[in-house]
Amino acid sequence: MAPQDSLVFKVRRCEAELVRPARPTPREHKRLSDVDDQEGLRFQIPAIQFYPGDGSGRDPARAIREGLARALVFYYPLAGRLRELPGSRKLVVDCNEEGVLFVEADADVTLDQFGDALQPPFPCLEELIFDVPGSSAVLDAPVLLIQVTRLKCGGFIFTVRLNHAMSDAAGLVQFMTAVGEMAKGADAPSVLPVWQRELLDARDPPRITCTHREYEQVEDTKRTLIPLDDMEHRSFFFGAAQMSALRSRVPPHQRASSTFEVLTACLWRCRTIAIQPDPEEEVRVLCIGNARTKFNPPLPAGYYGNAFAFPVAVTRADKLCQNPLGYALELVKKAKADVTEEYMRSLADLMVLRGRPHFTVVRSFLVSDTTKAGFGNVDFGWGKPVYGGPAKGGVGAIPGVASFYIPFRNREGENGIVVPVCLPAPAMRIFVQELDALLKDPPPSTTTNKSTFVISSL
Template identity: 75%
Template sequence: MAGSLVFKVKRSQPELVAPATATPRELKLLSDIDDQNGLRFQIPTIQFYKYDPSMHGKDPAKVIKEAVAKALVFYYPFAGRMRELAGAGRKLVVDCTGEGVLFIEADADVRLADFGDALQPPFPCLEELLFDVPGSGGVLHCPLLLLQVTRLKCGGFIFAMRLNHTMADAAGLVQFMTAVGEMARGATVPSVPPVWRREILNARNPPLVTFAHREYDHVEDTKGTIIPLDDMAHRSFFFGPTEISAIRRVIPGASSSSTFELLTACLWRCRTRALQADPEEEVRIICIVNARSKFNPPLPSGYYGNGFAFPVAVATAGKLCASPLGYALELVKKAKKEVTEEYLRSVADLMVTRGRPHFTVVRAYLVSDLTHAGFGEVDVGWGKPVYGGAAKGGVGAIPGVASFYIPFKNKAGELGIVVPICLPAAAMDRFVKELDSILLKQDQPYKTFITSAL
């Protein structure tokens, strides 16, 4: 199986790819949503592409590298470096130096088929497919993108990328990747012109915080770190129509709830039970909500900055674990409904008044829905990827806090969602049992689709 797959990768020396033509030398301020502490990290994505006979003789690394250089002419801030503006309360600014993004080309002694039929995180040898160039992984004074194209023995290839999250969210990154794909296929300009305009999401003057924003509560970790870092299990779980129907069946009146809401409620309670949190302590579910369409008028087409909020639901661990799933579901739905234009403006105001705090990670679980982000649509000349999206779960400052919902087709051809989960090994075993207790099928535990820990 893919989880036990071991292979060798031969890499070239990392190089900087600069914009293909001269670009403006200037400073560009990030928005007050972009530069909050919770986004000051690097996030990895990965795309797997099959061999295409029509592209025979073409080197994907060369094609993509040239396309990146052309796309950077339009997205030239990505070729700069991040700085903190002196005397401005840790305000981030992009120094558009034109230095370029880091690029690695590589060859692996493995075929795409060797990864198995079910491509999903965690991927074997990920550190080889997206090499962490020493000194490149910081937020400040480092390349804002790192890209690696790894050619496979079958003629397919893997295109992995690491993004400084302060620069863009999933929608913004896909917009850039789409532009790279268009350039690779012969376009001279992107179909969607990039829009900077980060001032749209700056704090008001004077700032006015109008929501409680409990996602930014300062919470003491009274019981010690809930996620130990030395014994982590990474697994992925598939939720197709059968699994979602099973969850819906155990919640009366859930017919009007979305798949995201049902799945989030289910995972939050299962995870809380598995971690055996103190019943008296508060636990949180943080939902990433794209706020682009919440604005009037909506954020401009082509805006590639961070345009989402972190609404949170809070409950005591005891109440959450003892209550029916409908309790968790209603809390999730209420949190999502909070997000409006005013909500995001209130977040920006909170950032400048409270020193750009990190969202709360103590006894928190964060979920991000990538099912509509478009990673699976990025075509660099070899057609759509067989997998495109998050490279792993549990990314960010604290491993285990975050999960992504990734569109996926299983071996039976069912369309569904795959969710990477990162938990301590003992908690992972309990998590699986909790899921099985919900996904009952004719009095037998429904066999959850699981990718083994690496």
Template identity: 65%
Template sequence: MAQLPTSLVFTIRRSEAELVAPAKATPREYKLLSDIDDQQSLRFQIPVIQFYRCNPCMQGKDPARVIKDALAQTLVFYYPLAGRLREGRNRKLAVDCTGEGALFIEAEADVKLEQFGDALQPPFPCFDELLYNVPGSEGMLNCPLLLIQVTRLKCGGFIFAIRLNHVLADGAGMIQFMSAMAEMSRGAIAPSIPPKWERHLLDARDPPRISFTHREYDEVEGTIILSENMVQRSFFFGPKEVSTLRKLLPHHLRKCSKFDILASCLWRCRTIAIKPDPDEEVRLLCVVNVRSKLNPPSPSGFYGNAIVFSAAITTARKLCQNPLGYAVELVKQAKESVTEEYVKSAADFMVIKAPAMERFSKELDNMSKEQPADEMGKSVSISSTL
């Protein structure tokens, strides 16, 4: 039984989790992950939840059945996701394409979508009910790489929840897979964008050579923030709020991205709130999509991890005492520092500095990702626990 802070109580009935294999036979092979893919800091699961209103076009159709069939068909093309991770020498990861399949859960909830009210905002209080953690499924090795739960609602709508092992795909790759599922659910015989593996494009060089300092992986020392004194809240910035923040910037920064504005604003506000030593170094890690940074660019359909981290670094005093534009400049410079050589150097760093990567993974905060609406219908809210 699930209960929201608004006192809304409802019951979810789940069927037993089952493995959905590809609809057709797929190659049995080993596929190595890239050195960007299998870094320690990406060895976790990406969970996403989407809420869908009743769609007249779905009249007479069971969303769980439609999605389950689409999953089986999509796994024919994305067959590595139906396999299992194995670990070799030096902790190198590879996918054993066994075709065993992905976990699928069918569920029903005696509640209507509109009854959730304002609770359709991250962090969603009943996330664990709507994306059930099947015992033994959350491991990195020898476990299903993908889990999907579809929960029907009394109003005819449904909730789609998915969990994917991050070493297989980044946010863009996950969206590509979900879009392919949506196409298959509408009767397509193949995804409009054929998936590409090509993980070798983001491997370390031979021999590896680090050509950047990569301060983003420095071991952080300084202010200890006690988690018990923290609360999690969601703040939504619409066009009006973003426009207001944009007006605080000097003219030459007015055309910067929403990410630059919001990341800089939150970094600055958070630093002011935790009150570190004024001379303490503070940093903001940015995740940069490097698909277009490679020469030639990564092929269309590539769904692996094409991301690297870069860091905006300053002192608490400078960040808090300077206007917002100062932080925006730092964030923009951090992103612009990512070149093809930077990406290659980062891959080399993964191989040479593995112990530093393990420390980094422990210090890395969970990151929110903005996901667009799925093409199976227009979702009314999307939440991630990242």
């Protein structure tokens, strides 16, 4: 197996084509919700799936292309183009059947050659999801770009790039699942899509009833935004031993906290120490929270719009770094608890009243848990992927701000979470030291929890 940092391969691509719905669909304009069209979601987000071959000789590109055309009959807005209404920055979909960009490709590499590289950052990712010229704009461009890359072993890689304003991770997985079902011969998706974006529109009149510090306009007075140059990408694995070691670092009454809460508190603290902000300045962590079940009644099962919030924990850098891990954990738990139906209503109202602002990125760390999104269950007819989920960390063109929690099985067969992290090289060294200390040197009472963690880099 080739080590990840030395794996290089060539990809031969056919010319990109537009796949349109297999049957005529309604020609209309559909408004996005007031949560969908906020500035912080106006970017393209990539996901990647690796599938082994099944020896059948079937062509995955052909099967997926046909399934895609049939699924777009039901998900026809995804074949349209986003427009912005003049004067309001309101986004609408022009359902014009222009189609989804599709690229068929072949790579001179086998799935086994990836070895431990089946986690972000992926080698030659720019070849596996080729940025077709003119395709990456938010407005007047394809909403989806899909590439199916056949491998020498008979397996294949499915990559997709989505305009985030259209859907969140749950909505994307719902659509991918529909493509798989249609590729396998179904007459209709098992979960029918629901548009109903008005469910997350602002009230009339709009009124902000909750505190939304995630949208504070913070000036970068100390130039603390992470630079674009000299960035290092690594992934860290957290299994049972690693999580046990982290839990040993918090008071007994906090040890029943969720894996997300404990891990987020740990990474936020280690990352803040690593980037060395001014001790007196505020730092924050934004915890993406799925709000589908927070409504009464819950949002419809087929809803595929953005249905999450960015609840935020805020504190001074010195307090976060000098206090024990339990301090950060309590802040994260309180932030998560903020997300209610009223919070989402207030969020939609804020978007309308304040011009659809971007969430705060200055001294911010954003975490998104995709472990329950379902990427690992998407079946196009070749079974479940050996890896399925985000293709890289980061949010849009902002490096280092975001990390995803991705379900992962390591080479020893242990299930856990892999977390991609992007930092400048000097900060990454400090981050690794801080994390290593938490994982390798638990308190004396929990010495049995000593463990190591997997690092991959590119």
